[in-house]
Amino acid sequence: MSGPDTERQWVLLSYRLPREPSTPRITVWRKLKRLGVAQISDGLIALPADARTREQLEWIAEEVTDFGGTATVWIAHPASAGDEQQLVDAMTQARAAEYQQVHSQAEAARHQDEGERRRALTRLRAELRRIQRRDYFPPTDRDTAERAVHALHPANTTEESTP
Numbered sequence: 001m002s003g004p005d006t007e008r009q010w011v012l013l014s015y016r017l018p019r020e021p022s023t024p025r026i027t028v029w030r031k032l033k034r035l036g037v038a039q040i041s042d043g044l045i046a047l048p049a050d051a052r053t054r055e056q057l058e059w060i061a062e063e064v065t066d067f068g069g070t071a072t073v074w075i076a077h078p079a080s081a082g083d084e085q086q087l088v089d090a091m092t093q094a095r096a097a098e099y100q101q102v103h104s105q106a107e108a109a110r111h112q113d114e115g116e117r118r119r120a121l122t123r124l125r126a127e128l129r130r131i132q133r134r135d136y137f138p139p140t141d142r143d144t145a146e147r148a149v150h151a152l153h154p155a156n157t158t159e160e161s162t163p
Helices: 023-035 053-068 080-110 114-133 143-148
Strands: 010-016 039-040 045-048 070-076
Touching: 010 053, 023 053, 039 080, 045 053, 053 070, 080 114, 080 143, 114 143
Parallel strands: none
Antiparallel strands: 010 045, 010 070, 039 045
8 A cells, every 4th residue: 555656645626605705705704714724725724644634524524515515525646747847836836935934033032131142942833833733744844843933941041242
């Protein structure tokens, strides 16, 4: 079943919701965004297949039908390695941008007083956890962001001036 020719499986959600009211569409999209989906086309999204992602998309599909829409969950393989690489690249780039934002915020917090650094540390640690839950193909930016956040910890900072 596994070997060099084994392709990665993807779980796909094909869905359609009525345009009005817009609240259900917004609710579904926000949930999909929190999962870190790759959007293949309008109403068709993908995640690497595992038990968790499949269950998450099945729940969202049920919610779509509860909202009066239609939804189908599929397990699939891209037809070519290039198609799969496009999905992986899109997901990696999206997470990289999020990690870059955390890194920038951590760097800015380094120049603030200790209280602000501590608040930033707590907030940015939580943000890293949220990003990591949807990070299926970790970019190098992940390590950079983690180091920058870790550097905010009081044990890792040195005061530039003494009172």
